[in-house]
Amino acid sequence: MAKIADEKHAMEDKKIENISDDLDEVDKVATCSVEEETAVEGSGREEGRPHISFKTKMAVLALIMMFESYLFTLIMPAAVLAYINAELGPDPRYPWITVTWNLGAAIIVTVGGRLADIFGRRWFLITGAVSAAVGALVGATGQSIPQMIVAGVLFGFGGGFQEMCFACAQELVPNRYRFATLGVMIFANHISSFGPLLAYVFVEYSGIGWRACYWWCFGWEVATAIMLWVFYRPPTFNTMHEDDGKSKWQLVKELDHVGLWLFTAACLLLLLGLNWGGVSYPWNSSHVIAPIVVSLVCFIALACWEVYANLKYPILPPALFKKWREFSSLLVVCFVAGMLYYSMNVLWPRQSTLLFLNSTDTIIRGVYANMVSFGTIIAGWYCIGVMPWVGHERWQVVGFMTAQTALIGSMASIGIDNKVQAIATVVAVAACNLPPSPLSFGMVSLGLDDQRDIGVAVGLISTFRLIGGAVATSIYVSIYTSRYATSIVPTLQRNIVESGFKGQFHMLLTATTTNTPAAYAKVPGINEQTVQAAMLAVKEAYVGAFRVVYLVAIAFGVCAIASALSTRSVKKSNKSNERAVVLETERETGKV
Template sequence: MSTEAAKNDFTEGSEHHEDRSPVDLDKSPVLPEDDAKITWKTKMALLALILMYESYLFTLLMPAAVLTYIDADLGPDARYPWITICWNLGAAIIVSVGGRLSDIAGRRWFLMAGAISAAIGALIGATGQSINQMIASGIIFGIGGGFQEMCFACAQELVPNKSRFQTLGVMILANHFSSIAPLLSYVFIAYSKIGWRACYWWCFAWEVVTAIMLFFFYHPPTFETIHQDDRKTKWQLIKEIDYVGLVLFTAGCLLLLLGLNWGNGIHPWDSAWVIGPIVVGFVCFIVLGFWEIYAPLSYPMLPPHLFKQWRRFTAFLVVCFVAGMGYYALSVIWPRQSGLLWVPADQVILRGVWANFISFGTMVAGWYCAGLMPWIKHEKWQLVGCIVIQTSLIGSMASVGITDKAQAIGTVIAIASVNLPPSPLSFGMVSLHLNDQTDIGIGVGLISTFRLIGGAIATAIYTSLQTSEFGKVLPGHVQSAAEESGYAGSIHDLIQAARVNTPAAYSALEGVTNSTIAAVQQAVLLSNSKSYQLVYLVAIAFGCVAICASLSVKSIDGSQRSTDIAARLETEKRDTTEG
């Protein structure tokens, strides 16, 4: 965007801010149309970032798909869900912390650290001999994943502003391969000699290739380039980093997410293990807000001028928070729901196919993001449309019963296809609304953090609701089944057997018949169906909040679709100098 256009367009928060970073949007390279083309070197850097995004998705999806098999092999251990919970913990924190630090110090080695960390996590997972080792693998995966999710900010700053949505669309389209990760995981289990460990070796191979590609092709502005105007040394920068903000932000996210996950079946919701971390986490965020506003900081962890801009920034956090509630919670809820209601436990590949229906929806979303999203423009109304359609479809899921297989499959695929686009739309709109492009790492990073936290909160809320509702409706359905089948034994014992719902549990009952077992198993299915219907009804309320937030965001205008490029690769600069 030109200097004059940037000044005219920036109607919110246009006053000077003490926490502005040293390089302003006005100093980003403004090039003629012919010189703003995406070069071969930039395309190779973008390819490295796309591979990194694929690697990131594999480390997210594959361990989650094989969790029960890991526990069966190395357990049993009630802590096994923490293998993937730790991924969310680490990624939610690191993506914003890493984004802010890379805004200040340069991005190259942060991304390299992400790929190397994830490769180490994959290696530990592939050779793990205990659940503790697998949890350690998940922690390292989360740290690596947090750095890798910075790819959306990194890619946008390398291309002309007018090409940002197209670039984001191509990145989303490219995840077709990783979209089959759940199904591929079940194929490894069914046909590989090493079973679930093949998933970790697969992730390791992808991370190694990613690290090599980043090393050779990704050369963003260095520390010296970023600070060529203010001429700050690395030691000066180290002294000016907002360490208090970093600690408060990290502690707040960590405690909040720990409390939510501890309350998800590990400890009662009213226990000190749950209430304590959540309360202290919120206190950390409150203190962080006051610190960021009133402390004299050169590089605040959370630049206050961003949060003052509701239409240009904060509303997008709300939208992506709810989008995360849909995406990550559905990724947890749907495989379990489909497995309980429609897929026999002994049909491993079929379970993988059903679990992969969400990914089939993301494939549809990829084609939309690459082909239609940049062409349609009017990003605000695309955002509103996706949220409205998603909320309506969630209402459809609330009516799905035991016999409604086709409706469930079609609706889940449709939800996934409209759930993903709000993220690249928000990434692009927020990046173009930034008056200072050196805030792109923290701006886009916070969207990712809110999306991940939204997913963690939704997973805790929805699984707790489902479990609670199932417990409430099951006794009534079991009693009706017992009466219809003529069961004369203890109803209490029959209900307890239904909660376990295994042949061994039923065979231990006196006087039970095959007809009673069949009727009770049907009652269990009906109870599960009713409990999931409640989850989707609650999700509608969150969707309405997102609709309101999306209606309030500021649109992108023509002046923002310029040929400006926020950052040039160092290798391209050298070519220009030598030429």
């Protein structure tokens, strides 16, 4: 009997073991099923569409308004710069009204982004809107060029914080909607894209002239500050640090103070040197060489410090730069994109005025000044209707960089009689230039290992784009001015041979500097045929000068194409329903 009982117990144990094995198998199958389902959900193909609350939508709208305000402070003062100098000058320092905007924004967008990653974003953005509003008020009531430069400084300081909107908007929405959100923000540029034309309308028809531009900016900035105050409530400092329990003072002490000052000094000195070169001082002067050399030393010291110092919160996380395909290569792409975009904003108004624009009609001048913005409007439609949905971000970037490099090269063939070609090409270049930026913002943010670095990562993209613009503006302006200076003399001599000019050549050459009928009328012995020949010589000399600039730009474009080819499209699994942060107002109500 005992033997039978033992056999019975053994059989029962065997059954239990088999059942246990079956349960383990079921658990494995269930686990695999869950993993497969998660993978499918991550791909964004079968996962249910996440709900975006009204509060989140209003917060994103506040950020869109902030971006529009930021663009108005960038575009409108630049459009009316000559009118400001005519009323409050003449003062050779007047270009610094807009130069200071680039200086401030390029530095603040990265520094502010990193600080916002650590301390929270809300008050930094509100500070940006308030600073820009004060700048607009200073500019609207300005009575001197130095006062207008102060307005530009305030615009740049505020603009740097405001350009953080791309990082702020992305972290509020599900990952799968990040590119769509960026597309909406770019599409909303339809309003600010008419900024240059609107500025000329204010000059022509408003009783206060160019000051109306600053009042317009003031209204936008105030409205933006109110919208941010009411609707934009991202995680507070306490929410962000509820796990580590650190106080603000502890984090201040742990900040990368050395890196902060090295980065600020390096960017500031580089931009100052580039903006002084060929304008305020000769390129071979110590005023230009010294800042650029010291800035390079600061950049090298910064790199060594960030890599080898044991930092808890580095201003430039080394881990980001190690990710070449997801981050560093995109910095190169955006640097060159900035070179092409910002240089076009400088070159095209000059080129169109010299070669094609003979009318003194203010509105016509505004239309020509708006050509680059017309291209951004076209790009906005692409960014909202195509960019988010086709995927393959790498090939989108490669395609756009290739197209704009080819189009920039074609600008070298433009002559005096090619106005239609020039206009069409400029619009097309601008349309191709814009999409790589939102594509880069999304690619960088979705490629991060830690979403808490999104502010500094996206901020660096903006900084490199702005610095690229400053570098290109300096290089290109230097090229076409020096090229023009060497070609105007032989061109003018050749053109006036059969015009019957009996006066002194050097006086005629001096008159070509302003190239106006009034200037030529002061030249003794001149006649109408000589005037026409001199004006044609100026155009021909500039055609050759701009041709060299555009040919040089091709080389930079090729570098960008090579970098774009080394990037990596966003993994489908990264386009999930996850959100980086939740608004405090949603957290309080439990409706996330």
